[in-house]
Amino acid sequence: MKIDSIHLYRISMPLETPYAVSRKVFHEITPVVAEVRGSGGELGWGEALITPGYTHESVEGGWDFCKHAASASIGTDPVAALAILRRQVDMHPCAASTLIAALEMLTAHDALRVMETTRIPLLAPCHAKDPEALKDEVNGLIESGFATLKVKAGFDVGKDLARLHTIAETARGRAALRIDANCGFSLDDARRYLDGLRGVPDIELLEQPCGSQDWESNAEVARISPVPVMLDESIYSLADIDRAASLPGIGFIKLKMKKAGGVERLCQALDHIHARGLLPVLGDGVSTEIGCWAEACVWRGRVRHAGEMNGFAKTRARLFEDPLIVEHGSLLMDAGRTPVIDRAVLNAHSVERESYTPARSCQTR
Ligand SMILES: [Mg+2]
Structure with a gap:
């Protein structure tokens, strides 16, 4: 098989509800999507949202990387193209992942074969700010089957704690709480937050309290925390996983396919986390169905804790002709089902597109 054509899209998928993380509010997700076609008609899709601050990459730099890599890959063997791209992951993790994932789907990677129907428990985010609305939201999520809730923090310690207490009192005994500060705490903030969460029941973990490069503060938080700490923004390489495993109090590592x-x-990387005695959590909360489906495939047999590949459930429109199904708080992965992209939805949400084929030079829209 040779790579026959690559189409790159920048898309904009508006969210049903704004999604607030410590330093940003997402109103839409705007990933790069790669469509790769093989010489035998095979098709593969990949995507990644580049969020500066989450990765060292820039949006424009990632788009340029994908354009150059796509142009260079036309007419080559996908296995050879994969080898070249994998060597560039350290420099361009999200951008390279977009094309790598598409090529791995094109070449039918074993991990993407769904031979038996599987249900993957999903985490659900709590969006509401007003206490009464928050109680209603938490009750609604639990009643619809979600058993793990995400509590964003890292905004304001006092308000973060008030919100945590409302969620914990409402959910009591019915759901695990995963707190994510998205690097938003100073060490002092984190100490005050920890003081306020002592005794709060059902907390599964505290995710990324301090800055991605501030290993010293994250290590200190982990050391004194009454709940396990998970690192997310700090983790890109296997060496980062090794470093995290050396710190007392780090119990979990968060991974996403795009990093x-x-x-x-x-x-x-998931195998490496287990080998170092830590537990993995997997999934991108700001990915569409393309990325979430692939992460869900990989989750099977490698992860036990609730998946965070729920970005697709936040968008108003869906990219799959048969949208992914969430049933009783779990993502249903049907045996034998291969995703098909809804071209009308893709085109309606595309803001820029580049096409590469052997016969024609790059076309821009
Ligand atoms: Mg996170």
């Missing part, structure tokens, strides 16, 4: 560098490297 691991596609399916194969994600599988290796």
